[in-house]
Amino acid sequence: TSSVLSKDKDKSAASKDSTPEGAAKRKEDGAETPKQQLLDIIGNMKVEVSYRKKLQQLKASENKKQAMNKLEGLDNEGSVPQGITEDTLRGKPLNPELVKAASAVASSLPRNKKQTESELLAQLRRHEETTDKQKKGGTVNIRNVISEMTVKRQSLAQRGARISGRISLQLDEDGHRIRRERSSALSMDSRSLKVGKRLNIFTKASTEPEHALKTVSSPTIWDLEFAKEVAAVTAQPPRNGFEEMIQWTKEGILWEYPIDNEVGMEDDAEFHEHIFLEKHLKGFPKEGPIRHFMELVICGLSKNPYLSVKQKVEHIEWFQKYFEEKKELLEEI
């Protein structure tokens, strides 16, 4: 590829010099010019000429192409040139070169010259308008796309490595094939990913502004009915026993297997909270039958593995309340 590029560079230099010349001279180059012009453009990618100059260059090349097409193809009058679209302004008068080309074509045709010329020019204008419209629509400007692309130059060593890699089966310690990381390939490029103008190929997902919340006081009956209908339709009867069991498990009718004995029991309390319940006995008198009774209660509760700490504390509190209510009675005794 390097040889081709060098040749293109020479050609591009030559073409740059000859750009201001008339279109007539260009016609002599033959069918090669359009292709070479394309190559010139690609070859010039690295050299970031000012945007304006590039524009002019491209326009000139396109004019030449168009002139070529017109001369060669008599059947297709005003055909659309393939490839790069032109970046002309609206309402701008047609290029004098184009006009010249059109007049030349018209003169070559046997029919009414003026009429054909006017028709050709009209077609040209229409074509430009359509291209403008397309451009405004946001079609991909290939120029922009290509401008950022660089021709990758492989070093000989890399080439050799790649070929050898293809041939041999290099195995890692684990037995996996050695793969050059993608990241290394990316990092080898001189440019980074985020440098350069945006290509606008992908449309940004338009963040719709949130609609103003509809003030719904309560879901209407129709909404409820609709919801019920949807639920009824989506809840298809189970096709087989497995689906039936799944449904039951979801509803809670069937337990989950393997059976977990502690489902629903989430006692995060430590063992000492279960056993040492004396701290809850602070409201009670320190001596007497009630204390004796409560200590027995606590002993029993501490041995109970089925109650949660909360329930045990509730028991004790109930007793406390009960004995406080009966205090007067107890005083009599």
Add this chain to the structure above:
Amino acid sequence: MAAAALCWALRAARQVLPSPCPRQVRSYYVDWRMLRDVKRRKMAYEYADERLRINAIRKNSILPKELQEVADKEIAALPRDSCPVRIRNRCVLTSRPRGVKRRWRLSRIVFRHFADHAEMSGVQRAMW
């Protein structure tokens, strides 16, 4: 006899479930007796803790007897349906009060019916 009972069993009206279920759902209890049994079970569940505590006071040799008498009166004042003694383990399908096996909650007739049709898992006719 039981079959006749099945045929003309009274349907007690119960609340129909609001959400639509594709399966068959028994929205009625088999008979009123079953309904009452259900009510008793619910009440017994509600008052279980209180009854336990008051009984703990009553069945006591430490606390003074006056206190225990007061507790007696209190427990008697609780609603009658709250005591668990009034619950009867009826058959779940036919509401039969007698001949109910506890493990399956079914009366002997229903149990036999299902077992013969091989609808009881792990149940086989005895032969030895």
